[in-house]
Amino acid sequence: MAKVLLIDDDTELTNLLGEYLSEEGFVVETTADGRVGVAEAMSSSTDLIVLDIMMPRMNGIEVLRKIRQVSEVPVLMLTARGDDIDRIAGLNLGADDYVSKPCSPGELAARIRAILRRSGRTERDGATDEIRTGELVLYPSKRRAEWRAAQLELTGTEFSLLEVLARSAGQLVSKQDISLRAFGKPLTAFDRRIDVHISSIRQKLGARPDGQPWIQAVRGRGYQLLEG
Template identity: 55%
Template sequence: MNRLLLVDDDVELAEMLRDYLAQEGFAVTLAHDGEAGAQEALSGQYALIVLDVMMPRASGVEVLGRVRSQISTPIIMLTAKGDDVDRIIGLEMGADDYVPKPCTPRELVARIRAVLRRVNSTPTESADNLLQIGELTLWPGKRTAQWRNAPLELTSTEFNLLLQLARNAGRVVSKRELSEQALGRSLTRFDRSIDVHLSSIRHKLGRRPDGQSWIETIRGIGYQFIRE
């Protein structure tokens, strides 16, 4: 049974979601403020953390920063509907996905399962096999990466996106394809999560010698990892 941590100061909503998630096979621990949520999250005993943005004692964004600096547990943010600022900040700081509130329990379960599938997937590559494109080296089996012979720290979602682009290096990959293969869900209108994750990856890779990005945006089509 997957253990989840749900951090939300709306006690009634949190208990309702806990009961629903229990029916879906998850064991859920609740925390109702940011400070308690951060302490519980840092125990490292959870497969995934669901984290509300607006909370007392510490905001979800503050908790995200504290947790992500110490452990790599997948995190889904609960954000106010239409609040793009919190959404983008959360993704930039390492959240794996977000769900706008109010949300249905069914939608939350679908997002949780999609993230867990990405994290727990067993790729055909063994831990010893690698994918090398220029100065980028990826070990899909171990889910680790190197860039220019130095460890490349990536979130789970960033790793999946970069892996898909590297596997198709020199070819344009559509945004829809990236969403389905790397995020495990269909692309929705106005969803900017891929753009934000790719912005973070670009920052970590730096610039090519000509000053351009290693990941090019092909407007209206998709993205391409540039071969050296």
Template identity: 45%
Template sequence: MGDYVQNRVLLIEDDDELRTLLARYLSGQGFTVREAANGQDGLSLAEDHLCDVVVLDIMLPDINGLEVLRQLRARTHLPVVLLTARGDETDRIVGFEVGADDYIPKPCNPRELVARLQALLRRVNWDQKVERAEARQVGDLTIEADRRRVLLQGVPLELTATEYEVLQVLLAHAGSVVRKNDLMQWALGRRLASHDRTLDMHISNLRRKLGDDRQYRIETVRGLGYSYRVAV
């Protein structure tokens, strides 16, 4: 998994059979797994700060998974991968709006889940390889790479790990068009699949957090991708 990648997973899933299956598979792939069968236990375990990423089922017996996600986002910046019902677009959209980093439909392929987690953790932990450096300025944005933080006119933005990565790619190519396929590969670590709106949802969230209602900063270039235009 790499010298700079942590591998502690908190798995919040009420289906005992599926949770056991995923936990065993993840453990066999080098992950340390903590398990919770409901949302309240999952929140309690997350507060212990003994995990690096959360795998969260939306359908839980006590607290809806989206509410668990809201509470996680109020308490922590831990990256979260949602387990969603296949074809349930509404849950995925709301999940991204609340602050999910990625999703995988159920029934999920354990190998795909491992690949998603590895890609996400590599991005999140990349700052461990970055020496402390001077903050970089792009228009009215300040990028503190060693802290994985972006400030808008001096005010920190509350970005998820994946939103941060998407924005970094766009800023690195400010003024130029970044093709959707490239942005997906560079920022999320996987290829863009047909009917996958993950990237679109992250762009939508970034626009909202940047106050970019008119799409001035992040321009959609129809048929190609996105371009970040530096604010003046």
């Protein structure tokens, strides 16, 4: 069973990521205290650490430095977008990878799986990296999609959105939930990004036999991917 430790003082984000990773089959623990993270790194039961750089009292760079003094556990850094200095410092200190915030939970899970594979650590027995609904198949760790037995060409954003809907196929998902699960941040007023990308995904999926799109919109509420 792969155990992931999230070290971040942003409780809203860690709750979101923790819930998502738990659904993906990981065992998740969270802490907002870097000192606790260092102590946990000494435990052989921790398979991977997701570490935020910007934290009070002890920042992520210092936490990583102390972790590397006692453990080679894989560490995935969360960095501010465009913050090359911290990113380079983290990699030089032995971070295995980094993801810029805000990040989608799906991307984070894919990065975690890739690191676990490279490090030879295992995921939870029985966990599957495949989502199937009707003739749609998604492979989150590879960010690859198949539709009617053929590869479906999607942008990264389109894949994240379709993954959220596929995980809740047949159910209505609010745009706020879609934004949180796909992009890792709340939906802002007048943000039409989801609508634009959903429109593109609809075109790529084509129409149902009854002429309706596979992704249905419920005005003012959200979207629903219809099951096959």
